[in-house]
Amino acid sequence: MRTGLFILPFLSVFIAAFFATLSSSFAAQALIFKSIGWGLAIGLLALWGWLDRAGFKKFFARKGAKYGASSGAILVMAIGVFIGISVLTSRPRFDKTFDLSRDKANTLSDQSVKAIETLTKNGGDLKISAFFLDQAQEQTFRDLIGLYLARGAKFGVEYINPQKDPTRAMAEKLTSGNTVIFKLGNQENRVTTFTEEKVTNALVAVLKTGAKKIYFTKGHGEGQLTGQEASGYEMISQELKNNRYDVADVNLLDAGKVPDDAAVLVIAGPKYDFKDTEAKFLNDFVSKGGSVLALIDAMTPVTNINSAISKYGISFNNDFMILRPDDPRAQLLGQNNAIVGDFDEFSPITKDFARKSNVAVLFQNTRTVSEITDNISKFKVSLIGKTTGETTVRVKNTGSASDLKKITEDRIEQGSFAVMAAATGKVGEKDVRIAAYGSSQFASNHGAQTAEHRDLFVNTLSWLTQDDDFIAIRPQDTTKSTLSLASGSATLNLLFISYIYPFIFLAVGAFYWLRRKQA
Numbered sequence: 001m002r003t004g005l006f007i008l009p010f011l012s013v014f015i016a017a018f019f020a021t022l023s024s025s026f027a028a029q030a031l032i033f034k035s036i037g038w039g040l041a042i043g044l045l046a047l048w049g050w051l052d053r054a055g056f057k058k059f060f061a062r063k064g065a066k067y068g069a070s071s072g073a074i075l076v077m078a079i080g081v082f083i084g085i086s087v088l089t090s091r092p093r094f095d096k097t098f099d100l101s102r103d104k105a106n107t108l109s110d111q112s113v114k115a116i117e118t119l120t121k122n123g124g125d126l127k128i129s130a131f132f133l134d135q136a137q138e139q140t141f142r143d144l145i146g147l148y149l150a151r152g153a154k155f156g157v158e159y160i161n162p163q164k165d166p167t168r169a170m171a172e173k174l175t176s177g178n179t180v181i182f183k184l185g186n187q188e189n190r191v192t193t194f195t196e197e198k199v200t201n202a203l204v205a206v207l208k209t210g211a212k213k214i215y216f217t218k219g220h221g222e223g224q225l226t227g228q229e230a231s232g233y234e235m236i237s238q239e240l241k242n243n244r245y246d247v248a249d250v251n252l253l254d255a256g257k258v259p260d261d262a263a264v265l266v267i268a269g270p271k272y273d274f275k276d277t278e279a280k281f282l283n284d285f286v287s288k289g290g291s292v293l294a295l296i297d298a299m300t301p302v303t304n305i306n307s308a309i310s311k312y313g314i315s316f317n318n319d320f321m322i323l324r325p326d327d328p329r330a331q332l333l334g335q336n337n338a339i340v341g342d343f344d345e346f347s348p349i350t351k352d353f354a355r356k357s358n359v360a361v362l363f364q365n366t367r368t369v370s371e372i373t374d375n376i377s378k379f380k381v382s383l384i385g386k387t388t389g390e391t392t393v394r395v396k397n398t399g400s401a402s403d404l405k406k407i408t409e410d411r412i413e414q415g416s417f418a419v420m421a422a423a424t425g426k427v428g429e430k431d432v433r434i435a436a437y438g439s440s441q442f443a444s445n446h447g448a449q450t451a452e453h454r455d456l457f458v459n460t461l462s463w464l465t466q467d468d469d470f471i472a473i474r475p476q477d478t479t480k481s482t483l484s485l486a487s488g489s490a491t492l493n494l495l496f497i498s499y500i501y502p503f504i505f506l507a508v509g510a511f512y513w514l515r516r517k518q519a
Helices: 003-025 027-051 053-060 065-089 110-122 135-150 166-171 196-207 234-242 276-287 303-310 328-333 351-355 451-464 487-518
Strands: 126-131 155-160 179-184 187-191 212-217 245-250 262-268 291-295 314-316 319-323 337-343 361-364 369-371 380-387 392-396 412-414 418-427 430-437
Touching: 003 027, 027 053, 110 196, 126 135, 135 155, 135 196, 179 196, 187 196, 234 245, 234 451, 262 276, 262 451, 276 291, 276 303, 291 303, 291 451, 303 314, 314 430, 319 328, 319 337, 328 337, 337 351, 337 418, 351 451, 361 451, 369 380, 369 418, 430 451
Parallel strands: 126 155, 212 245, 212 262, 262 291, 291 430
Antiparallel strands: 126 179, 179 187, 314 369, 319 392, 337 361, 337 380, 380 418, 392 412, 418 430
């Protein structure tokens, strides 16, 4: 056989590997690159056979060729087995990765994993159209979406350059050159900031088939739903909209009832009590199957609200929670705080908080809540969030600020106290859910700057609207860590990978081959 032609099979393997690498880098054109690579590789092998056909004919005419044919068949079968194993183990279900980053930056949050599981369970065909002008942003998105794909997400991702395909960009009515569009059936959501939170919010948005209506009460001194001041609720309102809820406010006296399209009525931080008529509207709403979230701060007179809520097994207490004066956090945060870190591990709202022992939320101007076991509606109540006993003090019989002027020792109590409660029951044939928390400020613009506070609120709304599949918490903020290589060490690594390791591999193989020939 002509030794000069042996370069062709090696060149064939090199081309196949080269185009396979290209296909992994350009997902949208992967099939094209693979086809070109295999075509060229097979073409080179065919060219080798044609140019050296006389050598092949002479080789197979040798006396030992027929004996070697059986060995060749065994070799072909062995190669086939190895190829089969490679194909099977290349499937994602066999992948096992380890996140060695300090803050688990390459691990998806529970919320993201649940969104993937929900998409898989529903059998939806999610299509992603990724428009990018900026290569750095495109690579960021590729790396991020790769984490979802590694967890088994069934995404059809298409990458498009809006400059090269302006007709497609115009058809999608792009407002930014770097835009990713998520489509599932008739649902669509767009993101222009490429973080896990934004991508998962987009998944949640397209997974939800209808926008449920959430009403916030007004007319009792509550913070404005669109207010940007510290006491407003603009941030939490936007968070709910990102999670595909329709949000509005309502004055019950003006409306004459809770609106018929309401899924949940939120009473967030009223400074004044409901009128008797409004309390009746509240009970009428629950009797029709509506759910309620009441966030009532300490030292707020809410006799009528409390009377309405107590029918379902939850009562707000007249007390006030503060940090111990000798606790260092009282100096740093202010004494008017309660640290909530004891969460119910069985409640859908808080179970993910309970699993992460370092997660806590900070309640300000807080009162406690109690369970009424023999409530007239026969609702089941769970005290799902309690203060940490070593840090918090309860001041009993505190109905107004004037009650704090003279605090006697018998009014002070230390321990773990419930400040979050959830109740479930049936009204007629409908399942009804009620949640009551002894503070509203964790959901205000001031408190909602913290991710855990936003998650707690959204988790609560997801539970109240029975969207339990979307309840989870986000990962902690990560600290970027990098590996720096000096030029000398980088050169040494390149030398080892490119030359030393292949040389050692070939040398060891040649040594054992010669040793076997001599035996």
